[in-house]
Amino acid sequence: MRWEGNRESDNVEDRRDDGGGGGSPVFGGRSIGIGTIVIALVGGWVLGINPLTILGLLSGGGPAPQVQTQPHTPAHRPPADDTMARFVSTVLADTEDVWGELFRQGxxxxxxxxxxxFRGATPTACGTGQAAMGPFYCPADQKVYIDLGFYETLKTRLGAPGDFAxxxxxxxxxxxHVxxxxxxxxxxxxMRGRVSKVEYNALSVRLELQADCFAGVWAHHAQKARQILEQGDVEEAMNAAAKIGDDALQRxxxxxxxxESFTHxxxxxxxxxxxSGLQSGSVKTCDTFAARSL
Incomplete structure (x- = not known):
């Protein structure tokens, strides 16, 4: 992946020297993670509506959802000589550029x-984040959390190496976040709590697959604008997606x-x-909630 020399995001907060963190869960907060590596904190995602249709995707219609936020304190930037931190900062910046433009177009x-x-554990608006959860997003504070040690797990334990993975x-x-x-x-x-556990597991799957599709949309536009992909990069991402499938993890x-227990x-x-997102570059192709077959 061609990333060095590209813009780095200012929205990276380095808590790795904070010594972990505790804190009580915020009532109603829940985090959304990449995979059930050890545990997955996923709420009850309930089908019964077509969110993309109702919301008028990227049309600017309707008020923005109200979210619980933490005080916006100045970020502690990672060291300039930390290559992995620079990498994630650069990838985050690229997602900012792509999604910022797609939202503007809509x-x-x-x-x-x-x-x-962070390392080990850290407080979030969704409760205490643990490294064992894998990377996750907390909607309540609009932050992505990652212990960079996960990448070693991805490479050695799960068999999914590579920078594009x-x-x-x-x-x-x-x-x-999108x-x-x-x-x-x-x-x-x-609509949480109105259906059975099996039913909301099935809807969690649709939510996670949509996030996978959105990741593909990002890659499509990043490649088109900045030619970030090198030979083998797409295969790295596809391999990572395969390694963190629910069936693969259970095996x-x-x-x-x-x-019935699948959540991703x-x-x-x-x-x-x-x-699908990678090939089309279109958010509209990511309507997993309307798809009859996943």
Whole structure:
């Protein structure tokens, strides 16, 4: 992936020297993660509406959802000689450029998320974030959280190496931020608790696959504008998507594959939806909620 020399985001907050953190969960807050590496904090995402249709995707129609936020304190920037921190800062900046332009084209305004680097544990508006959860997005404070040690897990334990695989992880979490900005997360979350656990697991899958598709949309436009892709990059992302499919993770943990417990989608589904966004570059192709077949 060609990333060095590109713009770095100012929205990166480095908490790696803060010694972890505790804190009590904020009532009603919930985080959304890339995969069920150990645990996944996913709320009840309920189908019954077509959020993309109701919201008038990127049309600027309707008020922005009200979110619970933390005080906006100055970010502690990562060290300039930290290559991995520079990498994630550059990828975040690229997502800002792509989504900012797509929102402008649709008559809306994109609010950049923050990306928080931490080690072990850190307080969030969705409760205490743990490294074992893998990277996640907290809608309540509009921040993406990542312990960079996850990338070593992705490479060695899950068999998904490569810088573009790492970029895909960030782009997926930013995809959840896009869902939050569009009001999709809030609309479906309002119906939480009205269906069975199996049903909301199925709807969590649709939410996660849409974030995968949004990651593909980002990659499409980043490539078109800045030619970031090198040979093998797409294969790295597709491999990562496969390795964190619910079925693959359940097999890797030595258990039976239980489709009713899926919350993120199968390997094939994750690959399909990422590739759909990558090939089309169109947000409208990412309506997983309307898709009859995933």
């Amino acid at each position: 008559g809306g305004r994109y609010q950049d998320p923050r990306l928080v680097l 790492q970029a895909y992880v960030i782009a997926h979490e930013v995809g959840h 869902q939050n900005q569009l009001g999709i997360s809030a609309k479906v979350d309002q 890797a943990n030595g258990g039976a594959v239980v489709p 989608g199968t390997s094939a589904q994750r690959q399909r939806w990422f590739n």
